[in-house]
Amino acid sequence: MRILAVESSCDETAVAVVDDGRQVRASIVASQARLHEEYGGVVPEIASRAHVQRIIPTYRKALAEADINPESIDAVAVGNRPGLIGSLLVGVSFAKALAWSLAIPVIAVDHVHAHLYAGCLENHIPEMDALGLVVSGGHTATFHLQHITEPIRLGSTIDDAVGEAYDKAAMILGLGYPGGARLDALATRGDPSTHSFPISRLAPDSLDFSFSGLKTSLLYRVRGRPAPGGVFERDFRDLPEHERANLAASFQQAAVAAIILKLQRALAHMRSRGRTVRSLLVGGGVSANSLLRSRLHDLADAEGLDLRLPPQQYCVDNAAMIAGLAFHLYRAGQRDGMDLTATPTTAC
Ligand code: KG4
Numbered sequence: 431m432r433i434l435a436v437e438s439s440c441d442e443t444a445v446a447v448v449d450d451g452r453q454v455r456a457s458i459v460a461s462q463a464r465l466h467e468e469y470g471g472v473v474p475e476i477a478s479r480a481h482v483q484r485i486i487p488t489y490r491k492a493l494a495e496a497d498i499n500p501e502s503i504d505a506v507a508v509g510n511r512p513g514l515i516g517s518l519l520v521g522v523s524f525a526k527a528l529a530w531s532l533a534i535p536v537i538a539v540d541h542v543h544a545h546l547y548a549g550c551l552e553n554h555i556p557e558m559d560a561l562g563l564v565v566s567g568g569h570t571a572t573f574h575l576q577h578i579t580e581p582i583r584l585g586s587t588i589d590d591a592v593g594e595a596y597d598k599a600a601m602i603l604g605l606g607y608p609g610g611a612r613l614d615a616l617a618t619r620g621d622p623s624t625h626s627f628p629i630s631r632l633a634p635d636s637l638d639f640s641f642s643g644l645k646t647s648l649l650y651r652v653r654g655r656p657a658p659g660g661v662f663e664r665d666f667r668d669l670p671e672h673e674r675a676n677l678a679a680s681f682q683q684a685a686v687a688a689i690i691l692k693l694q695r696a697l698a699h700m701r702s703r704g705r706t707v708r709s710l711l712v713g714g715g716v717s718a719n720s721l722l723r724s725r726l727h728d729l730a731d732a733e734g735l736d737l738r739l740p741p742q743q744y745c746v747d748n749a750a751m752i753a754g755l756a757f758h759l760y761r762a763g764q765r766d767g768m769d770l771t772a773t774p775t776t777a778c
């Protein structure tokens with residue numbers, strides 16, 4: 431079964447063609463990062479206008495790369511939640527129009543849920559039960575899956591998403607936006623033992639995450655304490671390169687330690703309820719992080735888990751993960767109609 435999927439929830443316009451939930455024939459991502467860079471974050475109105483301009487060229491490019499005719503598509507999938515409402519509407523409207531013109535079904539997919547599927551592309555579905563982790567710019571959450579189509583949320587961030595904390599930390603260190611990958615690169619040149627940053631634990635049995643304290647700690651370490659009126663003593667320009675690298679490495683160590691700690695708690699939680707956890711599904715932009723990837727491999731080895739960690743191009747937002755998950759939703763009986771709408775919040 432061939433599914434063409436559209437993803438437009440934030441600032442990437444993406445179209446992919448995937449056969450049988452597995453074989454990626456094309457995955458095109460038109461990034462808007464340059465349009466938002468000068469604002470230090472995504473500007474929703476700019477994002478939705480850029481989606482309108484890019485959606486049809488991106489669709490054509492995907493057809494060309496997959497080397498297929500639209501008539502060979504069996505269903506159209508679309509990420510319809512969660513995300514920026516104006517951005518989502520562009521993808522949903524396009525997907526519905528395409529499905530209607532080809533007289534084929536449309537399948538709505540949750541973007542956060544699809545991140546969990548990214549590591550299953552070009553592979554078989556791992557054995558369940560699975561523990562899932564989504565770490566992105568907008569979401570940080572763990573899930574229990576007994577079936578790939580049914581994630582149950584275990585814990586989520588009570589403040590910043592980890593990718594958001596990375597982006598803010600990168601701004602504090604003068605690395606620009608979006609800075610997660612740049613901070614990761616800088617951290618590899620630093621010594622993580624030079625600064626001790628807080629590893630968020632919350633209550634002893636909490637499965638939730640918190641990253642705002644870590645970000646604020648870095649802010650004070652870089653800029654000093656603000657005087658009345660909010661004027662800081664210094665900024666990143668006053669720090670030598672090796673000191674910024676040490677700060678980045680120490681920040682990264684604390685952020686990753688907090689994620690691994692919560693995964694260990696989530697595993698213990700599932701096992702205490704009699705579940706046998708066989709797999710670990712990870713997705714979202716921050717799963718591209720070098721230290722996190724290495725710690726996840728260590729955890730999976732120690733716990734005997736089948737780790738599904740996507741390659742770089744499927745960590746960040748893409749439509750292949752939407753198409754892949756849609757195949758399984760379709761097989762489970764899901765069909766959506768022309769009354770499908772965009773929803774800013776997630777259902778899972
Ligand atoms: O999944 P994604 O493309 O978009 C959302 O759904 O949010 O994730 C983007 C996030 C950004 O915050 C970006 O800074 C972060 O992923 N990111 C990274 C790395 N690469 C991307 N964070 C840490 N280390 C990286 N290597």
Ligand code: ZN
Nearest residue numbers: 566714746747
């Ligand atoms: Zn995402």
